[in-house]
Amino acid sequence: EIVLTQSPGTLSLSPGERATLSCRASQSVSSSYLAWYQQKPGQAPRLLIYGASSRATGIPDRFSGSGSGTDFTLTISRLEPEDFAVYYCQQYGSSSLFTFGPGTKVDIK
Amino acid sequence: QVQLQESGPGLVKPSQTLSLTCTVSGGSISSGDYYWSWIRQPPGKGLEWIGYIYYSGSTYYNPSLKSRVTISVDTSKNQFSLKLSSVTAADTAVYYCARVPIGGYCSGGSCYWFDPWGQGTLVTVSS
Numbered sequence: 001e002i003v004l005t006q007s008p009g010t011l012s013l014s015p016g017e018r019a020t021l022s023c024r025a026s027q028s029v030s031s032s033y034l035a036w037y038q039q040k041p042g043q044a045p046r047l048l049i050y051g052a053s054s055r056a057t058g059i060p061d062r063f064s065g066s067g068s069g070t071d072f073t074l075t076i077s078r079l080e081p082e083d084f085a086v087y088y089c090q091q092y093g094s095s096s097l098f099t100f101g102p103g104t105k106v107d108i109k
Numbered sequence: 110q111v112q113l114q115e116s117g118p119g120l121v122k123p124s125q126t127l128s129l130t131c132t133v134s135g136g137s138i139s140s141g142d143y144y145w146s147w148i149r150q151p152p153g154k155g156l157e158w159i160g161y162i163y164y165s166g167s168t169y170y171n172p173s174l175k176s177r178v179t180i181s182v183d184t185s186k187n188q189f190s191l192k193l194s195s196v197t198a199a200d201t202a203v204y205y206c207a208r209v210p211i212g213g214y215c216s217g218g219s220c221y222w223f224d225p226w227g228q229g230t231l232v233t234v235s236s
Contacts, residue, residue: 090156100157
C-alpha cells in the first residue's frame, strides 16, 4: 500500500500570501492518478486538481499542482479568505487501492 | 450535472450492520466510464476509502475493511449501497459517496479521482 505524507500539518498564513503544500508518497505514484481536495468545516471535500496538475472545473487559477514520482505540490498563489481550509492529496495505485494523505490545514495567521 | 445523495440511519448499535444508500441524479449509474465509491471520515480525522463498485456489480474493497464490507448496485433505481457489518464505535464517521472517472478518462490522460461527492451523512455507533 502506498502511504501519502503531507507537510506541514498546519500552515499559518495571511490573506494574499503564497501557500505551498507538500504531498510525498512512500513509492512512485503515476501523475495521472494524483489528486488534491479542499475541505471546509461541515462540507464534503471538493476536487481541486486531478492528474497532478489539471484544475477541476470552476477552480480558480490561483490553485496549481505540480510534481511527479514521489513528490507533489499544491500551490495557492495568493490566499483569499475562502481558501482557509484543510487540503488532502489522494492517489490510486498498486493493488487498485485508493489512499489519502492526512491533510494540511491552512489557517489564518 | 450529476449529484449524489446519501441516506440511511444516523444511529447504529454496536455489533449491528450499518446500511447506507447513495442515490445518483442527473446521470446514469450504468455509464461505463465510472466507478461508484464510498469514503468515510471519523469526526476530526482524515479520509478513508472504503470501496467501489462498477455498474456491472464488480467491486473492490479496502483490505482493512474487506471482511465487513459489501457494496451493491441497483441500476433500475440509479442507486448503490454500503453495508458494514459488526460495527463498533470506531466506525462512527461521516460517510460519503462519490463518483470515480475511469475508462475514457484514463485514455484521455488521467483518472481515478473522486468527483462529485455527496454531502455526507453522519453515522454514530452507540447503544
